[in-house]
Amino acid sequence: MFAQKFYKKFENAKQKKIILNYRVFLSKVEGCQIGVSNEEMGGVYNPNSFSSEISGDCLIQWPDGSISLANINNEIFYHFEKFLRDLKPLHYKDTAMANFLSSQSYSDIELYDKKIVDIIEGKSDFLLNLTLDLKKWQDKMKTKLKEISVSAMNIENVVFTSKGLFQTEKSTVCGYYSIYEEKIVLEDAFRKIPKREKINQKRNFIEQFYSLLARNLKEKPKGKEMSVFLMPSVSKNIFSHFIISNLDGSSVYNKQSCFSFNDFKNKKQVLRKDLNLSYDPTIDFNVGSYKFTGEGVASQPTDFIKNGRLETPFLDLKYAKLQKSGPTAIFSDPAAALIKSDKEIAFEKCFINEGIIVFDVLGLHTQVTVTGDYSLPVPEALYIKNGKVLGRIRAIITGNFFKDLNKDYFQLVNLKTEKFPGFLIETNVSFESIE
C-alpha cells in the first residue's frame, strides 16, 4: 500500500507535536497512451507513452490553529521534514477550512476493471487495436487530417486524516478521442472496456454527420432567430460554463456567482419548472463516480435544481460549514451531470423546420459566466430548411443562455450514444459564407 509510508510521516509529525492535524489525499496513477498525429501512428506528438506518478494534496493544521495547503508527491516524501519547515511560513487562519473528518461510512462502488490494468501491463492490445480501428474508419471517410488519442489509467486514491480516517479506492479509466478534420469529435471515456458494438454505434452516428458536413451550402441564408440544436459535445460545455460554474459554493459565498445563498434558501425559480439537475457519483462504472471526495466526504447523490428551483450549491467541507449545511456531491465530471425534464425527447423524434445543428463553438471560455450572455462563432454547422439538411455553413449564435433555458421552446434531446443530452434552443443566428 503506497500510502502507508506517507501516513507514517504525517502521523510521526503529529506525535512529535510538529503538526496538530492533517488531511491528505493521494493518487497513484499508472497509465499508457498511444495515438495518431499528423496521420502518423505513434509519431513524435503521439508516441507510445507510459507514466507513473504519485500526486495529491495535504491540509495541515499547526499547533497554533493556523493552516497550510500544499501538494504531495514522491519527492516531498523524501524531504518531509524540510517540506514542513518550508511550508510553515505560508500559514494562515481559516477556521472553516480546518475540517478533519474521522472514519465515515462509504458505499461500495464499482470503478475498477482488471482488463484495463492488463492493457497497462502490456497484456492486452486493446489500445493498439482501437487506435488502428479509429484510423481505419477515418481512412474510409477520407479525412485528410487524423488526430487520435487513446489512453488507459490505473488509479489508486487514498484519503487519510489525523482523526483516524483512512480510506482507499481503486479505479480504472480508458478513453479515446478522435477528431475528423476539426469538424466533429468522436470521444468517450469508460471505467470498464465496453462492447465493440457500443463504440461502433457511436462512430456510425458521428460519421453520418461528417458526410453531411462535406456538402457546403451554396447560398448564405438570412440571419434571424431560429432553432439551434447543440450536439452533446457543445451542450455539456455550455451547460458547465454557465450553470455548473454558478453553482460552485465558493463563488456563491464570495458573491461571484449570479446566485446568492439567499436564492438557494428561498429556492428561487431559475429554470423552467420541468427541469431538474442532479449529480449521482454512486453509479457503478460511471466515469463521474467516486467513493469519496478529496476531503474524504462519502459519495452521495445530490439534487442541485429541482423543478427549476435552486436546492443547493455544490459544497465542500469549508463552504458547507460556512453555509451551516452538509457537504454535497462534487461535479468530478460535468458530463456526468443528470439533467432531466418531463419534456425531453429522443433524437429521432426531434424535428427542426428551419435551423442549424452545431458541432463546435469557438471561444466559450471568453464568455462571462455570471451574465449568461454569449456570442459564439460556429465554424461547423449544418443548415436545415423545411426539415431537410441542406449543407454546411458557418454561423454566429448570440443570446443569453439563462433565457434560452427558460423558454418554452427549449428541449432536452436524448441521443442513444451519449450520456449528456443535446439541447434544442431558439436563439439568434447570423451566417457567414463558406470559403
Place this chain on the structure above:
Amino acid sequence: MKELLSKYSSLLKNLHQIARKSDCYLIARIQEQKTKFVNLIDSKIETARKDYIKGIGMRVFTKTGHNAFGSTDNIRNKNEVIKLLKQIISSAKKAQELKFATNKEIFKLRPTKDIVIPETKYSFEGVKLGRIKKTLININKKTRKMLPVKANSLFNITEETWRITRSDGTDVSFKIPRSIFYCFLTYKKNSQTIQRSARIAGKSYEILLDKQSQQKLIKEIKKITTIMPKLIKAPVYKSGYYDLLLDAELAGTLIHEAFGHAAESDYVYTGSILSKNKKLLKGKKVANSVVSIYDYAKEDERGFYPYDSQGVKRKKITIVEKGILKEAISDVYTAQKIEAPLTGGSKAEFYSSIPIPRMSNTILEVEKVIDDKLFSKDLVNISAQDLQEFLIKFGILKKGRKIIFLQGTRGGQVNILKGAFMLGTNTVYEITKDSIKLYKPTSFSGSILKTLYSIKFALGKKIYGFPGTCGKAGQLAPVSDTANKFIFITTNRGTKIGGN
C-alpha cells in the same frame, strides 16, 4: 538548481549508457518546479498554498527513428527510473516492429552545453506571506474605495528549472522565474452583474512590492472601476463589419490566436492556412505589407525560455516580414518537413508532457505609424476621448464616419484549419466626430488572413506587451502578446464584431 546540476549527473550518465547499449538515442528531461499561490478575496485569504514537483521525462529513438516516451516523479528511486527506461526502449522497438511513424531529425542536431540562470530582484522565499497579504489587502481596499466590488486578487510566483540531456552529449540547464498578479472584480447592481480583471506579470515579487508596479496596477484598476457601472447599463452593439481600432491588448491577442497558432510547425505540418502539402508557404503574402510578426521573449518577459524542450536554443522568430511569410515556430521534428528553419520552438509544460511547438511573446509591429505625443503616455492613460480628438486632428475621423474602438480582451480561440478566429472584447466604443458611445463587450471574429490584410496603420510607435496563458493540447504555457498601442483595421468582410 545546484541539485539538478550535481545530484542527477550520475543517474543521467547511467541512463544514457543503458540507451547506448540498446542502440537507442535518449532525450532525458528533469524538471523541478516551485510555486506559491495566494488568493485574497476582499481582505481575507481564501487560499495560500505551496506546490513542488520534480520528475523525469524520457524519450527514446531507435536508429530507425521509431520513438516512445515515459515519465515518473519517483526520480530518487534509481531502479524505478531504469526500469521505466527499459520499458520505453522496449516500446520503441515494438513501434519499429509495428512499422509506426519514424522521425530521424533529432540525430542531426549538434551537441550544446549551457547553463542559464536569470537574476531576480527577490528570491523565491524572499518575501513572507504576511507581506504578500498586506499588499493584496491594500490593493483590494483601494479598489473597493473606487467602487463597491468584490475584489479577488491572485498572486502566483513560480520558479521552473530544467535540465535537458541528449545522447549526443547535450546538457543544458536553465531556470525560468516568473510571477503574475490578477485582480478579478465583480460588480453587481439591480440583479445585473459585470466582471472585469487587471493583470501584471514579471519575474518575482517586484510586481507586487515595487512602487512603480503598484501605481501602474492601481491606474489600470481605476480605469476598470470607472467603466464598470456604465457597462452594466450599456446596450449591445449591432453586429456587422466596421472600421476598427484595437488596443494593444486586443491586437496582441489577435495575432497570438489568429496567426501564431497557425505558424506552429506541428499545425503547419498538419495543414494550417499557412501551409500547402505540409510545407510552409514561405514567401507568400499573408498580410498587408506594413505588418510584421515576430515571436521572441526577452529574459524579463513572460514566455521567456532560453532553450526548447529538446535542448535547442530558442531563436527570435520572424514569422512575417512586411507582409511576407518567412518562418514558423518550429521544433526539430517538423522544421525540415515543412521546409522552415529550426527555431527552437518546442515546449513541455511538465516533465510528463509531450513537447509541442509553442509561442513565447508574439509581437505585431505595424510599420506605418501615425505618431503623436499622446502615445508617449501609458496605454491606461489614453481615453476614448483622447482618441477621438486625435482621430479628428489627423483627418481620420470625418463627418459621417464611425470607428469602433475595441478595448481589452478575455482571450479567444482559433480554428487553424479553417483560418477562423474568435476573441472576446472587454469594452466597445462607437466613436464619431460628434459622439462617443459605450457598448457592452462583444465577440470579435473572422478570417485570419482577411483581417491581417486589412491592418492599415498603427497609432504610436512603441509596442506594448500583455501577459497571458495559452492552452494547447491540454498543456498551459505562460506567454505574452505585444503590439503597437492601437491598430487600425479597415472594414472588410472577414472581420466582424458581434453576432446579432
